[in-house]
Amino acid sequence: MIPDAVANTSPPYLGRGLKLVHKTLRNPIEAIPAEAYVEPLSYWRVLQHEVALVTDPDLIRQVLVSDAQATDKGESVRRPLGAALGDGLLTAEGADWRWQRRAIAPIFRAAGVDRFVPAMLAAAERAHGRLAAAAGPADVNHEMMRTTFDIIAETMLSGRGSIDIDRAGASVTAYLHQTHWANLSSLLGLPDWVPLPGRRRALDAARYLRSEIEGLVAARRAAGDAGGGDLVDLLLAAEDPTTGQRMTDIQITDNLTTFMTAGHETTALALAWTLDLLARHPEIGRRARDEIATVTEGHAVTPDHLPRLAYVRQVLEEAMRLYPPAAMIVRRLVEPMTLGGRTFASGTRILIPVFAVHRHAALWEAPHVFDPDRFSPEAAAARPRYAYLPFGAGPRVCIGSSFAMLEAVAILAVLLRDLRFVSVEAAPPEPRLEITLRPSRPLLLRVERSRLH
Numbered sequence: 001m002i003p004d005a006v007a008n009t010s011p012p013y014l015g016r017g018l019k020l021v022h023k024t025l026r027n028p029i030e031a032i033p034a035e036a037y038v039e040p041l042s043y044w045r046v047l048q049h050e051v052a053l054v055t056d057p058d059l060i061r062q063v064l065v066s067d068a069q070a071t072d073k074g075e076s077v078r079r080p081l082g083a084a085l086g087d088g089l090l091t092a093e094g095a096d097w098r099w100q101r102r103a104i105a106p107i108f109r110a111a112g113v114d115r116f117v118p119a120m121l122a123a124a125e126r127a128h129g130r131l132a133a134a135a136g137p138a139d140v141n142h143e144m145m146r147t148t149f150d151i152i153a154e155t156m157l158s159g160r161g162s163i164d165i166d167r168a169g170a171s172v173t174a175y176l177h178q179t180h181w182a183n184l185s186s187l188l189g190l191p192d193w194v195p196l197p198g199r200r201r202a203l204d205a206a207r208y209l210r211s212e213i214e215g216l217v218a219a220r221r222a223a224g225d226a227g228g229g230d231l232v233d234l235l236l237a238a239e240d241p242t243t244g245q246r247m248t249d250i251q252i253t254d255n256l257t258t259f260m261t262a263g264h265e266t267t268a269l270a271l272a273w274t275l276d277l278l279a280r281h282p283e284i285g286r287r288a289r290d291e292i293a294t295v296t297e298g299h300a301v302t303p304d305h306l307p308r309l310a311y312v313r314q315v316l317e318e319a320m321r322l323y324p325p326a327a328m329i330v331r332r333l334v335e336p337m338t339l340g341g342r343t344f345a346s347g348t349r350i351l352i353p354v355f356a357v358h359r360h361a362a363l364w365e366a367p368h369v370f371d372p373d374r375f376s377p378e379a380a381a382a383r384p385r386y387a388y389l390p391f392g393a394g395p396r397v398c399i400g401s402s403f404a405m406l407e408a409v410a411i412l413a414v415l416l417r418d419l420r421f422v423s424v425e426a427a428p429p430e431p432r433l434e435i436t437l438r439p440s441r442p443l444l445l446r447v448e449r450s451r452l453h
């Protein structure tokens with residue numbers, strides 16, 4: 001049963017609104033009100049808009065799954081991301097989204113992504129080399145960004161054509177950095193032309209990234225050498241199974257930019273937070289290393305080992321509970337919707353603060369404690385399905401979740417096999433939301449060799 005929702009509509013609206021604006025600019029995680037961690041639903045008004053914050057698993061299912069047709073992503077997704085991602089899978093709506101999803105889905109099915117494992121393991125070995133050679137504490141967030149970018153570039157191009165990995169990765173980061181201003185402008189209902197700080201730099205970064213990718217797609221189309229099985233080939237060949245529709249070069253560019261942006265930072269952050277948590281919980285790190293030693297029997301990690309690393313996977317899942325890389329899911333109602341006994345009008349913003357759902361007092365025991373045993377098959381089966389949603393849910397669930405889990409397990413297995421990570425700072429960095437949940441300062445860890453079993 002759903003208890004009463006909490007309304008935050010008492011005056012003075014202005015003071016409350018300004019406080020929210022200030023907190024949203026500083027860090028949207030701080031703008032999540034305390035009641036979101038204990039209540040199923042709360043709502044308040046920001047200027048002319050109503051905003052509902054949904055944390056109850058049944059209500060989440062309603063918004064994202066059963067009544068998904070009554071929602072869209074709206075301005076709050078298009079405004080921060082549209083300039084870079086165009087009308088690719090993450091930003092498109094309606095029929096334009098539906099056919100692209102049908103065309104792209106086969107590429108990312110669990111069986112389909114296995115083909116990318118050798119590239120993932122090779123990039124993980126390169127990361128291992130860099131970390132093992134680090135003279136002082138390493139910025140593991142930076143290293144993981146480099147590694148997942150290496151993987152996405154390699155799986156996109158399979159070595160045929162080149163891209164400046166450091167510059168392209170930095171462009172994605174520069175682009176995402178300004179998104180909180182765009183978020184705020186959409187929350188306040190400001191028109192699109194209002195100038196925002198950092199916007200010009202972000203647009204330059206988006207232009208650079210898109211022009212590089214456009215060049216690669218055009219070169220591949222001209223060479224007519226499709227068939228190598230990388231992401232560019234797969235998108236050139238992708239077609240809607242119902243209509244046979246194929247993608248234009250612009251649509252392919254939109255989607256490759258989307259995979260680079262949506263796929264690389266998220267996975268890198270999941271890994272960086274995991275390494276920090278393991279450094280702070282050495283006994284859990286030891287258990288993960290023991291599993292890797294047993295499964296690999298002291299040999300290099302191979303593709304067959306990955307499905308057997310059940311505990312390593314649990315460690316990742318628990319890290320993404322505490323630090324979900326996509327910490328806020330946003331929808332707009334395009335029809336009225338009744339949630340928890342209250343009807344919200346069309347136009348209402350619905351926020352699903354995944355960060356708060358994953359630390360909700362009614363859903364998790366000792367919510368702030370890092371405990372991978374919560375993801376043992378028995379414990380996971382006993383929980384409501386929508387209490388845990390690092391990859392979202394419903395028709396717009398992350399299309400890259402199998403790819404992400406595979407690459408993250410591969411990287412952890414290669415690194416933890418004979419490396420140990422040690423904290424050099426007393427407290428973990430504060431998480432800061434800039435579309436993705438990033439550490440507010442460099443995530444420095446000392447890297448030590450650990451004995452191979």
Ligand code: HEM
Nearest residue numbers: 089090259262263266267325326391392396398399400404
């Ligand atoms: C740990 C890593 C990842 C996390 C936590 C993550 C999270 C998410 C979430 C929460 C959504 C749903 C957003 C919403 O409903 O508004 C999403 C969508 C999406 N993700 Fe991921 N993602 C990850 C990795 C990837 C990878 C590796 C790729 C591709 C290579 C990818 C591509 C996408 C795309 C294209 C969508 C849009 C799907 C659609 O709307 O049909 N993601 N992701």
